[in-house]
Amino acid sequence: MDWVNTILQGVLLGGLYALFAAGLSLIFGVMRLVNVAHGDLIVLAAYLALVVTGTLGLDPLAALAVVVPLMALLGYLLQRLLLNRTLGDDLLPPLLVTFGLSVIIQNALLEIFSADSRRLQAGPLEVASLTLPGGLAVGVLPLLQFFLAVLVIAGLQLLFYRTPLGRAFRATSDDPAVARLMGLDNRHVFALAMALSLAVVAVAGVLLAVRSNFDPAIGPARLIFGFEAVIIGGLGSLWGTLVGGVLLGVAQSVGAKLDPGWQILAGHLLFLLVLAIRPEGLFPKVRG
Amino acid sequence: MPDRSCPLLEVEGLDAYYGDFQALFGVSLTVAAGEVVAVIGANGAGKSTLLKTIAGMMPARLPASVRLEGEAIGGLPANHIVRRGIALVPEGRRLFPSLTVEENLLIGGHLGRSGRWTLDAVYDVFPALAQRRHVPSTALSGGQQQMAAIGRALMSNPRLLLCDELSLGLAPIMVREIYSRLPEIAAEGTAIVLVEQDVNQALAASDRVHCLREGRIVLEGNARSLTRDAITAAYFGV
Numbered sequence: 102m103d104w105v106n107t108i109l110q111g112v113l114l115g116g117l118y119a120l121f122a123a124g125l126s127l128i129f130g131v132m133r134l135v136n137v138a139h140g141d142l143i144v145l146a147a148y149l150a151l152v153v154t155g156t157l158g159l160d161p162l163a164a165l166a167v168v169v170p171l172m173a174l175l176g177y178l179l180q181r182l183l184l185n186r187t188l189g190d191d192l193l194p195p196l197l198v199t200f201g202l203s204v205i206i207q208n209a210l211l212e213i214f215s216a217d218s219r220r221l222q223a224g225p226l227e228v229a230s231l232t233l234p235g236g237l238a239v240g241v242l243p244l245l246q247f248f249l250a251v252l253v254i255a256g257l258q259l260l261f262y263r264t265p266l267g268r269a270f271r272a273t274s275d276d277p278a279v280a281r282l283m284g285l286d287n288r289h290v291f292a293l294a295m296a297l298s299l300a301v302v303a304v305a306g307v308l309l310a311v312r313s314n315f316d317p318a319i320g321p322a323r324l325i326f327g328f329e330a331v332i333i334g335g336l337g338s339l340w341g342t343l344v345g346g347v348l349l350g351v352a353q354s355v356g357a358k359l360d361p362g363w364q365i366l367a368g369h370l371l372f373l374l375v376l377a378i379r380p381e382g383l384f385p386k387v388r389g
Numbered sequence: 390m391p392d393r394s395c396p397l398l399e400v401e402g403l404d405a406y407y408g409d410f411q412a413l414f415g416v417s418l419t420v421a422a423g424e425v426v427a428v429i430g431a432n433g434a435g436k437s438t439l440l441k442t443i444a445g446m447m448p449a450r451l452p453a454s455v456r457l458e459g460e461a462i463g464g465l466p467a468n469h470i471v472r473r474g475i476a477l478v479p480e481g482r483r484l485f486p487s488l489t490v491e492e493n494l495l496i497g498g499h500l501g502r503s504g505r506w507t508l509d510a511v512y513d514v515f516p517a518l519a520q521r522r523h524v525p526s527t528a529l530s531g532g533q534q535q536m537a538a539i540g541r542a543l544m545s546n547p548r549l550l551l552c553d554e555l556s557l558g559l560a561p562i563m564v565r566e567i568y569s570r571l572p573e574i575a576a577e578g579t580a581i582v583l584v585e586q587d588v589n590q591a592l593a594a595s596d597r598v599h600c601l602r603e604g605r606i607v608l609e610g611n612a613r614s615l616t617r618d619a620i621t622a623a624y625f626g627v
Contacts, residue, residue, distance in 0.1 A: 265499060268488060272496050275485040278446060281467040282477050284500040284545065 106237055107358045108351055113243040115350025116250030117312065119343040120305035121327035122334070123254055124298035130337050131274045131294040132188060134195045138202040140324030142299060145206055146172050146306025147315050151219055161221045161311050162245075169303040176299030180292040188291070203320065210317035221310040246308045251343065253304055258339050260297075270294055322365075329372040335382025344383060395459035397422045397580050398443070398475075398549055403454040403463070405435070405442045405604075412438040414604045420549065425571065425581045427591035427612065430601035431624060436584040437480050439601065440551045443582075444477035445470040457549075472500060476547035480554045482538040484526035490537050491522040497544030504546025505577050511540035514570050532563030539567070539574075549580045556587045568594050588620060602626050 125139050136142075146168055153164045183202075187194040229241040261267035273280040273290045281287060309315060309323070326349060334345025349368050356367020375382065398420040405413035413435045420426050430436050441447040442455070442463075449455050449463035456462065457473055467477075476497075484493050494511055512519035515536040521529060526537060535555060542550055556564040564587070571594055575581055585591035592598060592612045600608035600623040608615070608623035621627075 265495070268492050268496050269499070271487045271492075272485045275487050276483055278467075279479060279483045279485070280496075282444060282446065282471060282479065283496050283541075284468045284471040285496075286466075286468050 102235060102237065104358070105235075107354050109237065109239065110243070111351030111354030112347050113239070113247045113350070114354060115330075115347030116247035116343075117305065117308055117346070118326050118330045118349050119346025120250045120253060120301060120308065121323050122330035122342045122346055123257060123339060124301040124305070125324075125327045126331045126336065126339070126342050127257065127301070128294060128298045129331075131270050132291050133192065134184065134188065135192070135199070136298075137196060137199040137324065138206060138320075139199075139302065139327060140322065141203045141206040141210075141320030142172070142302050143306045143309060143323050144210065144315060144317060144320040146299075146303045147221070147310035148210055148214055148219075148317075149303075150221055150307045150310050151214075154221060160226075161223050161307055165304060165307055168307055169300050172303035172306075173296040173300040176295040176297070176302075177292045179299075180295035181288060184295065185288050185291055207317050207320060214317065216316055216318070218314040218316045219310070220314050221307070223311045227311075242311065246312065249304065249308065250346075253301055254339050254343050257297075257301070261339070266293065326368070329368065332382055333372060333375045335385035338382075338384040341382060341384030395456070396420065397424075397458060398582075399456040399459075400439075400443065401454055401456070402451070403439070403442060403449060404451075405438050405447060405449065407438075412604050413442070416601070416604070416606055418599055418606065418609070420580050420582060422548065422580055423575060423578045424597065425575050425583065425595045427583045427585060427595035427598040428601060429585055429588050429591050429598060429620075429624065432586070433603075434601040435604040436601055437553050438604075440477060440553050440582065440584055443470075444475055444551055446477070446479075471545055471547075472502070474502065474546070474548035475551065476542035476545045476549070477551040478535075478538050478542045478553060478555065480557065482531075482534045484529075484534055484537055484541070486525065486527045488526060489523050490518055490526050490529065493526050493537055493541050494518075494544050497541035498546075500545055502546040506543040506546050508544075511543060514573055515540055530563075531559050532567065535559060535563075535567055539570075543574065543579075547579060549582065550574065551582045551584075553584050554586065555583070556585060556590055564590060588624065592620075600624055 121143060125136060128134050128136050149171060150161060150164045150168050153159060153167045154161055184195060187198045223242060226242050230238045231241060232238050261270060269285050269290050273285055273287055277287050330345040330349050331342055333348055334341030348371060352371035353364045353368040357364035396419040401417045403413055403416045404411060416439060428436050428439060442449050445465050445467035452461040452463045454463045462470055462473060494508055517533050518536055518540060529537060555567055568590060571581060583591055583595060595612045598610060598612045599606050608619065
């Protein structure tokens with residue numbers, strides 16, 4: 102039963118990793134941009150939630166209503182004013198610029214909030230739990246987080262395959278030049294994609310902040326977890342990303358169960374294993 | 390401002406460049422509303438470049454070198470030009486591979502310009518597409534892909550339809566099938582500019598014809614009255 106519990110906790114943690122990954126994979130899918138600042142943007146969203154809960158007295162989940170639109174707006178402006186200028190045939194400029202952005206965000210957060218570890222308080226919700234048959238206990242908060250993650254991924258899936266905006270994303274991703282012939286303004290489409298990505302980042306940031314301590318320096322590790330989930334799941338597939346996140350979460354919690362020092366290592370080992378055996382990921386969808 | 394007394398499209402003294410290479414030299418042509426104009430020429434003569442520059446896929450340096458009803462549109466980006474009513478069927482069709490046939494058509498119409506062309510109208514002209522509306526565009530035959538590419542362009546309800554090499558890579562029977570639908574499209578007042586290497590096809594389908602050679606217009610005339618010898622001489626420069 103102990104092991105079932107470990108795996109269950111890993112699955113729930115995996116939902117969060119899938120959220121880290123979804124925003125990353127969305128941006129790469131639409132505009133072939135690898136956002137190295139993704140993890141730091143997650144941490145930025147966590148601090149934003151800290152400020153919002155502190156000043157408005159909202160509880161963390163209600164703070165989403167403020168943090169999500171703010172981060173989306175930031176994403177739109179970031180893409181429109183900065184990142185669009187880096188896009189072209191060369192993959193390197195966006196990598197360098199987002200790397201610089203990562204350094205700037207980390208240091209700005211350090212300057213404003215210091216290096217102290219912070220945490221968002223969710224009140225009684227934090228310790229509430231459900232007892233499952235067999236004597237397993239599941240925290241309500243992790244469960245809620247997992248369902249939120251599934252909901253976000255299902256929403257993205259619907260948006261991509263059932264709405265005019267999703268059509269515009271896919272068309273622009275396929276052939277930007279012809280998409281313009283259809284009247285789509287690529288700069289605007291890319292900015293909307295980044296807005297959407299940072300809206301997902303906002304959800305991930307708030308959930309992260311409730312779940313564990315955070316400080317300005319933890320962004321890059323979140324980026325790595327996001328990358329690993331994307332690669333394990335296979336590029337371009339949202340449900341694959343969820344599976345990738347869950348597998349990574351399970352590997353980490355199984356590793357931690359064997360030896361508390363092995364948590365992160367076990368995740369990386371799974372990632373390397375998938376890279377070695379199935380480098381295209383478990384559910385690949387990207388062509389050429 | 391649009392001026393209805395001007396010809397629909399006027400191209401005047403248009404130059405185009407790929408980097409340092411000049412592909413068009415002072416090209417001029419006019420297209421009236423509802424007219425079908427063919428542009429013929431050998432490979433590399435600048436036919437596709439001409440269409441791409443009109444549609445905004447390539448920059449025109451002088452705004453006034455391309456005018457739509459008197460309004461200078463040269464150098465505007467493609468997404469602004471399609472709003473004004475010029476649609477391009479690009480060479481090689483270039484459907485969006487991750488979209489279904491119907492999604493390709495819908496994205497062509499997403500600007501919501503009003504007019505005759507709707508999904509149903511396109512399916513009426515190309516019934517083969519109606520049966521395959523929900524398959525990925527990559528699953529269509531070459532001819533059906535060309536129909537979908539024309540339909541996608543029509544969905545923006547253009548006043549001017551630019552068609553780049555409709556016959557490219559298609560079986561002759563499919564080429565005839567596609568060309569047989571053009572009168573129906575032009576009948577609604579949509580002007581068409583056809584770029585073709587297939588001279589016979591172009592002459593049969595058009596009112597007027599222009600021949601391009603090495604980036605210059607070397608012959609212009611009525612598609613019915615030009616002699617075969619004159620066209621051959623202009624085409625090959627002999």
